Amino acid sequence: SQTIHQWPATLVQPVGSPLSLECTVEGTSNPNLYWYRQAAGRGLQLLFYSVGIGQISSEVPQNLSASRPQDRQFILSSKKLLLSDSGFYLCAWSGGQGAAQYFGPGTRLTVT
Amino acid sequence: QKEVEQNSGPLSVPEGAIASLNCTYSDRGSQSFFWYRQYSGKSPELIMFIYSNGDKEDGRFTAQLNKASQYVSLLIRDSQPSDSATYLCALLMDSSYKLIFGSGTRLLVRP
Numbered sequence: 628s629q630t631i632h633q634w635p636a637t638l639v640q641p642v643g644s645p646l647s648l649e650c651t652v653e654g655t656s657n658p659n660l661y662w663y664r665q666a667a668g669r670g671l672q673l674l675f676y677s678v679g680i681g682q683i684s685s686e687v688p689q690n691l692s693a694s695r696p697q698d699r700q701f702i703l704s705s706k707k708l709l710l711s712d713s714g715f716y717l718c719a720w721s722g723g724q725g726a727a728q729y730f731g732p733g734t735r736l737t738v739t
Numbered sequence: 740q741k742e743v744e745q746n747s748g749p750l751s752v753p754e755g756a757i758a759s760l761n762c763t764y765s766d767r768g769s770q771s772f773f774w775y776r777q778y779s780g781k782s783p784e785l786i787m788f789i790y791s792n793g794d795k796e797d798g799r800f801t802a803q804l805n806k807a808s809q810y811v812s813l814l815i816r817d818s819q820p821s822d823s824a825t826y827l828c829a830l831l832m833d834s835s836y837k838l839i840f841g842s843g844t845r846l847l848v849r850p
Contacts, residue, residue: 659836670842671783671827678836686837717782724836727773730782 629654631731633718639737646691646705648734650718653699658720660701661728662693665715677701713738742766745828745841753849758815760844762828765809771831772804772811773838778824786826787813818848 630653640646652658662674673686675693683693690709694702701718715735719728744763752758760774771790775783789795789802789811803812811830815822825843832839 671840673837676836721836725771725831727785727788728838729785730775733782735780
């Protein structure tokens with residue numbers, strides 16, 4: 628069966644510091660991968676998605692970036708965090724176009 | 740105009756009752772519809788998906804889709820306190836990889 632991992636689970640970072648969040652998927656090949664952010668009490672905001680290695684589509688202009696160095700690895704990064712970057716970051720995978728998305732456990736980021 | 744609309748709630752029902760959660764959408768090109776459950780502080784969990792008009796049942800859950808009226812519903816029979824969560828409706832537009840989420844409806848099941 629497929630499993631999706633995210634780490635770290637929680638993170639507290641000062642404003643201006645860098646960020647790296649990692650997501651890996653097991654048990655499937657060539658998944659579509661997604662990064663979402665959920666601010667406190669808000670809905671899910673799609674940040675990036677990837678349909679293959681090195682292929683990244685950005686949905687929201689911001690100070691975040693994403694990379695997919697391997698088939699089942701998706702990384703979310705920032706060079707300098709802002710207070711507004713605080714939130715619950717969720718990675719998800721799907722089996723292809725039209726397929727359901729399955730979420731990882733998430734990373735709760737607090738920027739201080 | 741938002742593409743997916745949900746009443747934020749909370750929807751409060753007594754234990755054992757049927758909870759009815761509704762979602763309307765604006766794009767007639769939408770083909771696939773998903774319901775996720777999200778407990779406080781946790782990530783969303785897929786409950787059901789539906790592609791065709793009509794009803795789809797899975798245990799205590801029934802998803803209903805009416806493409807002509809552009810709404811999708813989730814019924815939870817014999818509601819339990821453990822069903823208390825936020826329920827997210829999402830749609831997948833034709834030829835797209837991206838899910839469009841509603842803001843969710845909070846359900847409270849009273850013991």
